Amino acid sequence: MTFSASPHSPAAVSAGPSSAQLLDFARGVASDAELVASLPLDPEGRTWARLDGPGGSEAWLIGWPPGTGTGWHDHGGSRGAFATASGGLTEQSLAVRLPTEGWKTLxxxxxxxxxxxxxxxxxxxxxxxxxHQVLNESADAHAVSVHAYYPPLPLMRRYSRTGAVLRLEQVEIPEEWQ
Structure with missing residues (x-):
């Protein structure tokens, strides 16, 4: 008898690449100057290309025009990593574990x-x-980064933040960003 874990069960999450392995992958891809240069950059909005990540992970090469960012979000229970390939990015994050369900405002x-x-x-x-949220705070330079997630993102929760108040605004499913 063969047992197969659901892609989002704890057994499946522990079976894939670790956060450290995802970071190694992201750094390796970020150092590939030819691949990074192949991403078309738009002066108005972020651009992206899907990549084959290690061990069944989901990966993206993302271009960030000056002054753009993600807004506050999580990754729906997936672990991940990202690395900057060019330009500079700022990550703002919360050093606290939030409940994943049952709240609208914290x-x-x-x-x-x-x-x-x-x-x-x-x-x-x-x-x-x-x-977290990720930002390209430059006034005049694009940034490019590589992101990898395991398991592939089941959803993303988007938040707004006013001072100390974090509010759940939206839950996105993969079909909305792929």
Missing amino acids: ELAEGVDRQRQLRPGQGRAFGEHHV
């Missing part, structure tokens, strides 16, 4: 905010409960 405690700058070659791995 007041965040003091001291949970984190921020890091990611220059070319630098990256970040994260676990299943990571909430």
